[in-house]
Amino acid sequence: MTAPAPAIWGSTYLVATEWLPPDRPLLAATVRSLPAGLILLAFARTRPTGVWVWRVLVLGTLNIGAFLFLLFVAAYRLPGGIAAVIMTAQPMFVLVLAALFLQEAVRLLHVVACALGAGGVGLLVFKGAVALDVVGVAAALGGAACMATGITMTKRWRRPAGVGLPAFTGWQLVAGGLVLLPFTLSVEGLPTAVTGTNVLGFAYLISLGAVISYAIWFRGIERLPALAVSFLALTSPVVAAILGYVFLQESLSLPQLLGILVIVTAALLAQPRPAGPRKGA
Structure with a gap:
């Protein structure tokens, strides 16, 4: 349900280009986040109060x-898909943050999944040697850290009692849009x-790209371990590559197909396992 x-x-990516x-x-x-948040709040008619005023600002920013x-910033300053490769540090950040703030256990399987995820994205998007721009690398690492911290703190603070998911999503979209x-x-x-084509593109970003997708995302954070959610984010470059192949006549090489398989494997390894039957049951 979260994927x-x-x-x-x-x-x-396809819509933007x-x-x-x-x-x-x-x-x-900005258009993706701020109007979407305002639409949700127009229906929810709920605003944050007390400690949630600054918590929403923090979560919306992260x-x-x-x-x-x-x-x-990273996408504009780093060629060859290297930004996407650096962003795969995000599950590794979550692995550490979830252990510190959520008491989620670090298992060897999780470490293996992190390595596979980074390798899979590298196979999918990395194309030859590139010159590393310091600002671009810092931005990519900062983005990965923001997403990882956002996932962790959203799960730690939880949605306030009595507040629906649309309102909680709308608060963060508005806060993030105001920052941008x-x-x-x-x-x-x-x-x-x-x-008219631009209007259609913006409508897609607001509706599916924000209102629906972020509500699904925050619901997933509530119900799944933080690390499991973080790995699902790696499906984004997979979908972008497939859509580029279908609609833009972009090629998909054998290493890229292998990368997709490795990413899917890593995401599956990071998902929680159902508890087995108790002994003596």
Whole structure:
């Protein structure tokens, strides 16, 4: 039930390149988050109070605002898919954070899954030698750390009692969008012309890319171990590669197909196992 969220995020690469205004990643991120959050809150009609005012700001920044900003910085400064490879450090961060803050046990199987996940994404997106940009590498690591910390703290703090999932999702989307808004206006500004295709692209990002997918994602964080959720995020580059092959005539080599298989294996290894029957039962 949680895997469709990162799968939808994988489709946003295709939507962004084909339907959105070019070279405006911050605009895409802001439009994706802020209107979606406002739509959810218009139906939920609930606002955070007390300690949840600053908690929502922290979670919205980690899960959405800072994460998307750093992700786009890394994508623009690191060629050859190296940003995606560095982002695979995210499950490793979760492995440590979940042990520290959630008392989730670290098992050898989890360490193996982390190594497989990084290797699988490397096979999928890495293309030859690349020059490493220090700012880009730092942004990619920062994005991985933001996502990992966001997953961990969302699970640690839990959704407040009496607050529905749409409201909880909307709070974070609005907070993340407000963090992104000043960067969007100062760095990119507003577009001077918007086509009908652009409107369709933005509508997709707001509806499936944010309202639906983030609600599914936060529901998954509530119900799964933090590490299991973090590995599901690795399906995003898999879906992006498959859609590129189907719709953009991009090639899928044998190493890339092997990478997809390795990523799926790593995600399955990280998922919780059902408890076996008790002895004597």
